[in-house]
Amino acid sequence: MGNYSFNDLIVGMVSKRSYHFTELRVEAFSALIEDAAPVHVDVEFAKRQGFKARIVHGLFVQSVISGMLGNDIPGTQSVINNLSVKMHLPVLIGQRVDYQVEITALTTAVSAVSLNFFGVIDGETVISGKALCSFPNTSPKFR
Amino acid sequence: MTNKNIFDSLTPIFREVLDSPSLVLTADLSASDVANWDSLNHITLIVEIEALTGLSLSTDELVSLQNVGDFVRLLFDKGYRG
Numbered sequence: 001m002g003n004y005s006f007n008d009l010i011v012g013m014v015s016k017r018s019y020h021f022t023e024l025r026v027e028a029f030s031a032l033i034e035d036a037a038p039v040h041v042d043v044e045f046a047k048r049q050g051f052k053a054r055i056v057h058g059l060f061v062q063s064v065i066s067g068m069l070g071n072d073i074p075g076t077q078s079v080i081n082n083l084s085v086k087m088h089l090p091v092l093i094g095q096r097v098d099y100q101v102e103i104t105a106l107t108t109a110v111s112a113v114s115l116n117f118f119g120v121i122d123g124e125t126v127i128s129g130k131a132l133c134s135f136p137n138t139s140p141k142f143r
Numbered sequence: 144m145t146n147k148n149i150f151d152s153l154t155p156i157f158r159e160v161l162d163s164p165s166l167v168l169t170a171d172l173s174a175s176d177v178a179n180w181d182s183l184n185h186i187t188l189i190v191e192i193e194a195l196t197g198l199s200l201s202t203d204e205l206v207s208l209q210n211v212g213d214f215v216r217l218l219f220d221k222g223y224r225g
Contacts, residue, residue, distance in 0.1 A: 079183075081183045081184075081186055081187050082187055107186075107189060107190045107193055108199070108201070108202070109189055109193070109199075109200040109201055109202050109204070109205050110185070110186040110189045110190065110202075110205070111186075112186050112187075112189070112190045114190065132186075132187060132190060134183065134186045136182070
């Protein structure tokens with residue numbers, strides 16, 4: 001668990017995780033957010049759409065990044081301000097994604113942390129993006 | 144005129160970050176005047192403005208700011224010309 005203060009962080013710090021999108025997990029996510037779109041739950045439908053199997057919800061694939069930001073780097077003391085994400089390829093149920101998050105810049109005046117992230121399956125990028133996180137109660141507004 | 148250049152260069156950032164496409168930056172504009180100007184968006188503003196200007200701002204410098212005019216003066220004093 002990354003219980004860092006802002007001053008503990010340095011540019012280039014990296015966090016890695018591997019997440020297996022099992023059928024059980026995808027079904028749980030589908031129930032949790034009440035998204036039973038057929039491409040996620042109906043294999044025949046998914047195949048008619050051109051996929052080899054049912055695909056994982058895009059937001060589920062992204063959600064692992066949230067866990068890495070809030071638990072690894074910048075860690076438990078931070079919150080997410082912005083997240084911009086590009087989905088490159090669908091993730092099929094049963095696949096494992098290897099994620100990496102890296103700190104690219106630190107903005108001391110407001111204790112903000114800029115990060116890049118990506119996820120790959122067998123070397124192919126399936127998701128990438130940028131995040132901006134901060135440590136709450138750091139900077140006054142113009143009032 | 145130089146300050147006008149700074150206002151002009153900051154305007155697109157404020158409009159995008161605060162999701163306020165018609166926002167007009169004035170010297171006396173402050174966070175209490177703009178609905179979306181909360182603490183999270185404020186941090187994004189500072190990060191984007193540092194990226195735009197190439198300047199590094201300190202917490203002490205930001206604490207003293209009361210409005211956009213103060214901020215523009217700070218940027219000018221640190222050498223930014225828009």
